[in-house]
Structures are given as C-alpha cells and as structure tokens.
Amino acid sequence: MFKLNFKGIPLKVFLLSMFVFLFSAAQAQAQSLPGDHGRWIGTLEGSMVDTQGSGLVYDFQFKEDGTVDVEKSLTVSKLKQTFNWTMEGANIVLSGDASGPIGELSDRIINYIDETRYEFKHVDGVTDVEIRKSKPFWSWMHLVFLFVVLMVGNELSRYYKGVSYLLYFILPIALIPHWLKAGFDGWFRWIKLYSAVAGSVFTMIFRFHNIDGKTWAKFVVMLILAINIAEAVLQDFSQPDLPNLINAIAGVLCMITISRWKGIKRDEEKPHDMLWPGMTTFWILAYDIWNITFVYINFPNTVAFSFIVLLAPTVAAIWIKKGTYLQARAFTLAIYMMYLFSFKAFADNSLGLTFVIPMPRSEGLVMTMALVSLAFNLAYFILHYRWRFTGKAPANLEVGQSESVL
Known part of the structure; x- marks a missing residue:
C-alpha cells in the first residue's frame, strides 16, 4: 500500500506546483494589450443565469479581419455566432445580427477595465460579465x-x-x-x-x-x-x-x-x-x-x-x-x-x-x-x-x- 510521504517527492511536487501557480499569476500582468487578437473568456453563475443558479461561458475568439466568433455554453447547448468588432477608444464595439443565437451581443459595447479585463452587461442589464485573455x-x-x-x-x-x-x-x-x-x-x-x-x-x-x-x-x-x-x-x-x-x-x-x-x-x-x-x-x-x-x-x-x-x-x-x-x-x-x-x-x-x-x-x-x-x-x-x-x-x-x- 502506497502512503504519501511529506518528506519526500510529493512535497517537492507540491512546492513546484505552488511556484508554477505563482509564476503564472505574475505572468498575467505581462499579457498583451487590450484589444489583442486571441481568445477571451467570461463566465457567469447564479440567479441571473436561471432560477436554479446554473453557469454559462462566453468564449470570444477575435480575428485580425475584424470578426469575432462567439460561443455561449449553456446548460444543454452551445450557441455560436460571428460578429464584427471595432475599437472605440479603449472599448470594443460588436455589431451583428440581433436576431441571431447570441443576438444580445449585437451593438454591445465591451468596456475596457484594465490591461487584463473587459466587461459587458448581461441580458438582465444589471450584471457585469468580465472577460479575460485565455491562457x-x-x-x-x-x-x-x-x-x-x-x-x-x-x-x-x-x-x-x-x-x-x-x-x-x-x-x-x-x-x-x-x-x-x-x-x-x-x-x-x-x-x-x-x-x-x-x-x-x-x-x-x-x-x-x-x-x-x-x-x-x-x-x-x-x-x-x-x-x-x-x-x-x-x-x-x-x-x-x-x-x-x-x-x-x-x-x-x-x-x-x-x-x-x-x-x-x-x-x-x-x-x-x-x-x-x-x-x-x-x-x-x-x-x-x-x-x-x-x-x-x-x-x-x-x-x-x-x-x-x-x-x-x-x-x-x-x-x-x-x-x-x-x-x-x-x-x-x-x-x-x-x-x-x-x-x-x-x-x-x-x-x-x-x-x-x-x-x-x-x-x-x-x-x-x-x-x-x-x-x-x-x-x-x-x-x-x-x-x-x-x-x-x-x-x-x-x-x-x-x-x-x-
């Protein structure tokens, strides 16, 4: 029977993992400037999603041609829609079909917070959804x-x-x-x-x-x-x-x-x-x-x-x-x-x-x-x-x- 030995290798693995984790936190501050092409992800959970307090995921993949593919993962499905995006100062403006699967993002402004975060209003008009660069x-x-x-x-x-x-x-x-x-x-x-x-x-x-x-x-x-x-x-x-x-x-x-x-x-x-x-x-x-x-x-x-x-x-x-x-x-x-x-x-x-x-x-x-x-x-x-x-x-x-x- 194997037993964990805190004086041996497992402790070293734990300490190494701690180092990796802390190093990753430091690296977050060095990521690309806002508006950079790439994948940005936001999540939401609670009563604003549904009465049961479920979760959802917004997955943005920005492209150099001025489009962004958005996927919205819900309880039983994943919705997909492509929008156009432009910069308005430090903010991102989306445009697209308002009647599409994720039409709530049409004409939506994604506001700049800092070098690591943007946010936009959820469909309830009250809750802020933050998105961050995926690593x-x-x-x-x-x-x-x-x-x-x-x-x-x-x-x-x-x-x-x-x-x-x-x-x-x-x-x-x-x-x-x-x-x-x-x-x-x-x-x-x-x-x-x-x-x-x-x-x-x-x-x-x-x-x-x-x-x-x-x-x-x-x-x-x-x-x-x-x-x-x-x-x-x-x-x-x-x-x-x-x-x-x-x-x-x-x-x-x-x-x-x-x-x-x-x-x-x-x-x-x-x-x-x-x-x-x-x-x-x-x-x-x-x-x-x-x-x-x-x-x-x-x-x-x-x-x-x-x-x-x-x-x-x-x-x-x-x-x-x-x-x-x-x-x-x-x-x-x-x-x-x-x-x-x-x-x-x-x-x-x-x-x-x-x-x-x-x-x-x-x-x-x-x-x-x-x-x-x-x-x-x-x-x-x-x-x-x-x-x-x-x-x-x-x-x-x-x-x-x-x-x-x-």
Whole structure:
C-alpha cells in the first residue's frame, strides 16, 4: 500500500506546483494589450443565469479581419455566432445580427477595465460579465495544481487533527466575509459548500470521538452521502430540459443503491481512517459518471475542475488506502468548495486571470452523457437488486454481495 510521504517527492511536487501557480499569476500582468487578437473568456453563475443558479461561458475568439466568433455554453447547448468588432477608444464595439443565437451581443459595447479585463452587461442589464485573455497552458497547470492541493489536503486531513479543525471548523466561519465577495448568489453553491464542510466535520467526529460503533453514526454518514446526491438531483429536476431529467433519474438510482452502510467503521490502525469496505467499485464508477454529467450539464464553467475533484478521491482510494473513498470524497469536496469560493474572489479582484477550460459541447453530447449516466446507474441498480432479492450476482463483479476492491 502506497502512503504519501511529506518528506519526500510529493512535497517537492507540491512546492513546484505552488511556484508554477505563482509564476503564472505574475505572468498575467505581462499579457498583451487590450484589444489583442486571441481568445477571451467570461463566465457567469447564479440567479441571473436561471432560477436554479446554473453557469454559462462566453468564449470570444477575435480575428485580425475584424470578426469575432462567439460561443455561449449553456446548460444543454452551445450557441455560436460571428460578429464584427471595432475599437472605440479603449472599448470594443460588436455589431451583428440581433436576431441571431447570441443576438444580445449585437451593438454591445465591451468596456475596457484594465490591461487584463473587459466587461459587458448581461441580458438582465444589471450584471457585469468580465472577460479575460485565455491562457491555456496556465489553465492546465492550474488543474494540476488543484489536483495536488486536493491530494495533499486529503492526506493532511487524515494525519493531523489540527489541520482538520482548521479546515472544517475555523475557516468556514472566518472566511465568510471573503466568500461573500465571490459573487455566488445561487442557492446550490452555498448549500454544496456547507454540506461538504458538514460531511467533513462529521467524518472527523466519527474517527476521533468514539461514535464509530454506533449504528446511528453510521446511518448519518450514509445520510450525508445521500443528501449530497439529493441536492444535485433536485437541481436537475428543477431544470426544464430532458437531459436534466434523465440524469436526475440516474441520481435517484445512485441513491437507492447505497448499501452495506452498517459496515462503515473506524480503522484501528493510525491514522484511524473512516472505512466503508462495502462501497463497491461499480457503484463508485456509476456515481462518478453521474456526478460529472450533472456538472457538465449545469455548470459548463467548472466542469474541468469537477473532473479533478472526482479523480482525487478515486486515486486516493486506489493507491493510498482502500475503503477510504467516501472519506476522501468528503475531504476533497470540502477543500474544493472552499478553494472555489476563496480563489474566485481572489482571482477576480487581484490576478485578472481566467482558468476556465471550455469543454466540447452540443445538445447531442449533453444527451449522450445523460444517457450514459442513466445506463451505468440502471445497470448497477438491476444487478444490485437482483442480488438482494435472489442472491445471484456476477462472479467477478461486486454489486453489494462482497467487499469492494477499493
């Protein structure tokens, strides 16, 4: 079994990632002058997008011939339109077909803020949408950096109670004034933030405060996982589009196939991890697919980050400690949500950077992902309940009848 050694190479990798990240921030100040041809990206999330607080991405690709291709990624589709652009002083003026797919940008003035940012009014006429020059290399480096942060944060949370108290008790209160500046006004992000923190708090209590033998405590662990899924399911059910409905059904199947929660226990060996041996590999895979599909549909602005957030606990459960997937999921999700709220405010107010990596998108791709999510969760549901009612199960596939390999 592999264990992270903070005195060895992983620490060096972390420090190197920190250096790369800080260097990228410094480089942001040296980027090309406003109006430079190239790719500029803006994101928006919250009640101004829709009542559910979803996200969207504006992707501008300015060309020397005076045109700009704009792509707008929404919950189930990507709209495309080409505009003409001219400079009016330091500002950019767009012109094009007002009846087109992104007609709200026709005759729109994109105002200069500074060397790193422009902004324009959203369709509500109130909200400002900031766009920044895209830097793909640094965006990918940021994902690597985030992955390292999550892995190291998970290990520190496992080995040091003081770190856990700091991360999950003190910071979620102390940073509220800073988080209010991040601009998240949709209910989903705030609920997800504090439910993730609550999950980490209870995980720590389960490990260190002598409740690991209590059935009610194990039930609460299971309930926290189910609530985490239910939050996203409600978000999907509240949306009007078919892919959301399909993925919501997949999420319901994911919830009702949670099993063997009475086997949750505290490892007697240090660092006394919370283990769920009966959480099967197939279920984890179905959960990951459902979760990334949910984010892909509803939050095109953060889907790349969410993939990393799902990858981290899976890697931790495979290569660091078997049976710790849920514990790692709780820690890494809480760290990510706190990072998202903290870093967004910091990046928006200080760095002038965009780390968004727009993913390929179309109505066909969205529907395909929703169907794949449903297929995996439906397959597991059928096999799981076939085993529960008949005792029959695949010989080499855990669907609840034995402990997972993770």
